[in-house]
Amino acid sequence: MSGPEPRLSYGIQLPVQSQSTLYAEPWEAAAGPDDLVAIARTADRAGFAYVACCDHVAIPRRLAPAMSTVWYDPVATLAFLAAATERVRLLSHVAVVGLRHPLLTAKQYATLDHLSGGRLVLGVGAGHVPEEFEALGADFRRRGAVLDETLDALRAALGPDEFPAHHGKLYDFQDLGQRPRPAQARVPLWVGGSSPAAVRRAALKGDGWLPQGDPRERLPAQLDRIRELRERHAVQGPFVVGAITEPLYVGAPAWDVGRRTLTGGPQRLAESLRAYRAMGVHQIQVRFRSRSRAELTDQMAAFGTETAPHL
Template sequence: MQLPVQSQSTLYAEPWEADAGPDDLAEIARTADRSGFAYIASCDHVAIPRRLAAAMSTVWYDPVATLAFLAGVTERVRLLSHVAVVGLRHPLVTAKQYATLDHLSGGRLILGVGAGHVREEFEALGIDFESRGAVLDESIEALRAALGPDEFPAHHGKSYDFEGLGQRPRPAQEHVPLWVGGSSPAAVRRAALKGDGWLPQGDPRDRLPAQIAKLGQLREEAGLAGRPFTVGAITEPLYVGEPGWNVGRRTLSGPPEALAESLRAYRAMGVDQIQIRFRSRSRTELTDQMGVFGGEVGPLL
């Protein structure tokens, strides 16, 4: 699941999150750890321009700091950047941060990357917004090298060029999974050809089969069909049980068996992992929902 509190866009934040803080994040992460969730995720924005602040808010915790903090209060759950806008930083900086996170967490990192969409953010940092797709393509290659086993990684490209520079600690994992986020044709192609997985952005159920078919076609044409690849999906908002309040018309609600039956449709269309978000009016209601889902819905999936 994507963590609440750490990003508070009006598209999904609940009112109670406005007054929440580190204690709430820690308890939610511990609940995810106990309840069998595969990963907890944190977003990435450096700064939000005034024109977008009303919709996006300016609450965007740094993902490395947030996931490192939560690594210290959890034991099992994996830590996903969903997604790191890696074009905003040199690959050696990104590698240093996330390799350290993987090392400190005992190998629990999943590095999710994306191109970014806020022009002013790039301009303020002196980075060309129009070339962000090409820069991301190269960044993935550079990160493959910088997060690999070599203490002195090497990469020679158009935007980045380095060798003979050592970085330790190395990641705890021999291979850090790198998932690519986004649902545009360019993002789907990038995920298929350069990633270990795909993180869609807002694709409803009826669009997923075509997207998954395209991923498979691209990977087969490139000779990658036999390699492991994780297809993700973001589900509709969920509420386990019968809500006594208005949870919105798109929210899936009902008993565990009904929710599981609905969610199994994702597996049938070729999805490997689902990211879920619960409707809630408080931290307690959220952690209760997570606990019930982990205990009564998860086993049915």
Template sequence: MQVLPEGRLAYGMQLPVQSQSTIYAEPWEAGAGPADLVEIARAADRSGFAYLASCDHVAIPRRLAGAMSTIWYDPVATLSYLAGVTERVRLLSHVAIVGLRHPLVTAKQYATLDHLSQGRLILGVGAGHVQEEFEAVGADFERRGAVLDETIDALRAALGADEFPVHHGKLYDFEGLGQRPRPAQERVPVWVGGSSPAAVRRAALRGDGWLPQGDPRDRLPGQIARLKRLRAEAGIEDPVTVGAITEPLYVGAPGWDVGRRALHGAPEALAESLRAYRAMGVHQIQVRFRCRGRTELIDQIAAFGAEVAPHLD
């Protein structure tokens, strides 16, 4: 299922502020809030970004709080809020840990989001990794992969066209229970996150898209080849949207230390580097800009959309 413009390398972004892991959060985000998110979302909407993404964690244990922080906005609330101040950009959960909730609860939330946004939802799902989080809500951490597999199947039914969806599985069983509003889309796209062998297989067999989690450039071609081989062996002919998370970016000469890994420089040079993802078979790239504040980030978003994006194809 193709939901992004065909024939070009699409670009989206994980929102800042809404998740503040020390792995990627900039210092200024600690003091930011809803007004910043609104202006950043509007800038991305204006600049041709394919999607805005929001993460999902219910609660962070103390042992991980130093690295992960405890700032994790709820993705449904966040994306619904930003749907009201944007017009065309899609809204991606990257990723919803759907095994923490009953599929009918998840379907109610995300169907409403798709309805309110007039069909802009992309449901990104993942298995999760924080054991205490699962235990706190009574979810099965040890079998989270199997739970996710069935949850995707159940969500396909619950987010479909039928007001009274039907699913009879090992873990979840429902029939004769109506949910409205229905999603605005006839079929909500489901993108599966993760780079483990199990996650790639899940994306191949159950997903409309794949969201790798930090695969470096030299590893992506092999992962993509496996994804396509598994789909072919299963007889799945529908197209799959392959994603990638790029290195940190800075458009132009930064004039400050943006870090060894960051790509920076002239727009044409950045575009040339990013086109390598398209050559690997990637359809959409998720970009993250180095910045020292909201104004600089919005300037980077605008520069990328106006000066880099036209050279991506």
């Protein structure tokens, strides 16, 4: 497996746009568009490879206390931030594409890629909320098979042809034109998830893998599996392996940042994070503990200036 960059790159899942209790900081509850713009612009200046946005349409009441109901739409959010930034890529992490017809997904994301000058990375996943699928008329039990075919349909619909064609069991289309076309000749499709099915799907159908919750000690076995699958099936082309790091704090925190948080000076953090590269990871998704937008953007700037050069 090989990635397009010779060094470990780094991106960030944006705060504010999703506010699950698993990771949201208290200050995010009162934050809004101005905060998202400031954070995205900081990422743009600080060398982040991408900013990412999640995807949920509606959260059932039973899950709302843990997940919250704050989930910004990824296409609208990333388009909004595209206009406020210059170079940082725009990642859906992840779009639950099985909730929508692939031609609709292609129309939305092709337009985003066109408007942003080719900065889209389309991350996709199977989804996990049954009520969401039911409300939208999608098949939750067959979501894996649906995603498999949707990936094939999206390859066609996001390709160079104005009139794409796909003939499958679930979707069948041809002689239906869509413009604008994506600015990129090939929109990267990164597959999210850490189940055996998701890992296989990423290896055989994706341009990259976005793990979901794998601790660093479990990554080598997953990477070995991806490598073995791609070699056995003779899958060619670049493949970007991702990892989500532990929470970070650059410097010595003056408050309780949690026992799992990696803290310390730039060299210490870089030494720990370089272990991901040694495993075969190409890009890391970082998250910083913070008590305010200002503290977060200070952390991001310090990471980009002081830690990133040592990655």
